[in-house]
Amino acid sequence: MFFGPFGFVFGHLLLPDDNNGVEYDDESIDDTSSLDEYENEVQSIEHFYQRFNQQYNDCPVFFMGSLQEACQAAFNASTIKDRRPVLVYIHHDKSSYSDTFFSNIFCSDSIIECLLENYIVWPWDITYESNRNILKKIWEEIFSDQFAIIFSYQRCPMLIGIMPRPAGKKGWLISSEYKLESILEWNMLTRTQEKLNRETLKNELIIFKKEFDDNEQNLSFNFIRKTGFCWDIILYIAQYLSVNDSVNVFTSDILPFLHRYKVRLHLSEPSDEFNKLILRTINPEQIISLCLKTVRFWPMIDLSSLSVFTQVISLTLFNPLRIEQINEYEQYFPKLYYLTLHYDDEVDLYLLNTNINKFSKPIKRLKILCRRVICSHCYQNILEITNTNSTIEYFELDIAQFLLGSMNSCDKHRKSCLLPTLIKLITNITNIRHIRLITNKHGLNQLLYEDEWKNLVNSCHNLKTLTFEMTENILQNNQLSKKLLKIQNTIHYFGKTIKFRFICV
Incomplete structure (x- = not known):
């Protein structure tokens, strides 16, 4: 094979042709073998x-x-x-x-x-x-x-x-x-x-x-002049954008340079047409992260067309309904270890918990984003969940847009079932090492029950860090601050090796 220190390709051809495609003549040799x-x-x-x-x-x-x-x-x-x-x-x-x-x-x-x-x-x-x-x-x-x-x-x-x-x-x-x-x-x-x-x-x-x-x-000259940035700045910005956004911001002229400098890329909600565009320029192995939409029964894109992205390690799915549907996506990416489930509205943590052992790949990082959590009391006969997962080490729940009335099935005489359901999910992840909870003050108020956190610490023997991240300042709220301090003391007492962190963004 002849290779050298070579570079990159594009353009337009007009040849005299009365047809819209390739013309065939009768003089070619028919050889079906x-x-x-x-x-x-x-x-x-x-x-x-x-x-x-x-x-x-x-x-x-x-x-x-x-x-x-x-x-x-x-x-x-x-x-x-x-x-x-x-x-x-x-x-x-x-x-x-x-x-x-x-x-x-x-x-x-x-x-x-x-x-x-x-x-x-x-x-x-x-x-x-x-x-x-x-x-x-x-x-x-x-x-x-x-x-x-x-x-x-x-x-x-x-x-x-x-x-x-x-x-x-x-x-x-x-x-x-x-x-x-x-x-x-x-x-x-x-x-x-x-x-x-x-x-x-x-x-x-x-x-x-x-x-x-x-x-x-x-x-090279026109691209730098058009953007007004030097190459170092352009490539730095591109690292934080999806390929789609990079093309929208810089036009498709950015693609050759992303390939030339071997930038690791994120692809968001790609169409078959867009995939063809970028694959004529960049190496499919540069795509390490995908974001895909799902529908009730079928994916939004032919999954087989994504199989060329063999280096994908991170996958985000919007509104997946079934674990089987998640597994259908997972099988195309052999190196996948970071899975994000992004729900526009509500997520059923109880249902996810009952199927936590069905992830087909050794997922090490699981992240869930949602605005509502379905109350587990909607299940009349809640069974003891024995299914476990031993591969996930990092779990993150992002309820930063949590709505005050999300747990409306929980009556005034019963504490929110969000935390018990969440704790049960986490304790069934037997190798959990890092937990991160991102929330607003409404969501935080549903998470501050001391006994539940004591149960978690006693069950999760490999846990190293527990992080609360707030999207707003609650230090002036004395009631929430006192509850948070009690939980911190409980964790330090029962889990002396666990590092507790509280972050206000």
Whole structure:
């Protein structure tokens, strides 16, 4: 495989075409076995390279990978001088000019040297109909179906240059991400309409490389000038934004730089279209955090399309209804250990407790955000819960927007069932080490029952920290302050190794 200190890819191609897609002619060879013999792009290119090495004394170095990988290798170098354009070579055995082109021009020492120094060359053989169908699919996935090209044997050999979208072009639609330029069709140079020879081809390759270099300089300069920030500031800000927000703030021009500097990224509520946009630029392994919406029975996005994000360690689900639904998401992310359940309104802690042992992955951090908590008294026959979880070490409950009437099923003669239900949930997490509760004064008032915290301390033998975080100042409230102090003393007495913290934000 040929790799070097390369860089990054985008753009736009307009070729004469009366159709909206790729045209098929009757001269291609129908070989349905081709797909079975070569299962992927790499195998097909390796076979093509071996065949031509045997036929000719020498030939250009081909990139032994997918076209997407070629684009990433070409445009993602940290320095501009190490980046280079991609040159796509389309071959067809039935073309009357193919052998002449390869033996007299493409395999000449001057062209091989020029390509080695200035380009990544990605070849594809469309002699077989099956291979041409593969190329059509590759083309549509990377450049969208708006870049219509007639891949016919009459036009072969074909050379197509690829570079980033020119600076100054705004918008982040998928079709605007790449600039593609036809350099050669059959024996005619596209730009000048001159007949092909070694000198004229080399001249066109040098011109396209010069355009690429100028464009790289302009992209970097224009982006900094447009934002008004230096790169250190831009990348610092991007770390605290989702990819979606980064694109909205800085336009899609930010994507190449996020890839180039290997920024770890958060993706929020992605659509299939947005995924295609970013995956043409960034490495899917840069996505380490996902935020997804759920509906009653089905996810909002095809989950299989998210399986490329193999490095996701943090997952936020909005309004999941069933543990089984949570597990459906978990199975796609093998490294997941931080799970956040975000409820717009209420959460049923009792139901969550009864299913706490069903998490399919070894989740180590569990966070719950909600505004209301369903009263456990709504269950007429509350059974003793014996299900436990031994993997979760960190638990956080965020009820900062807690509503005063949330526990309206609890009558005036019964203390709030929020705390007993919460304590039962936590004690069933047998390896719990850190607890964090974020609340307002209404929620805090539901949590200040001394006996319940004594039960927790006696049950959670591995507990190291207990943190109360307030979203408002309650130090002037003598009643709440006294209750909080009593709980602190109880925890220090029964759990001498537990660190108690109270934070007012």
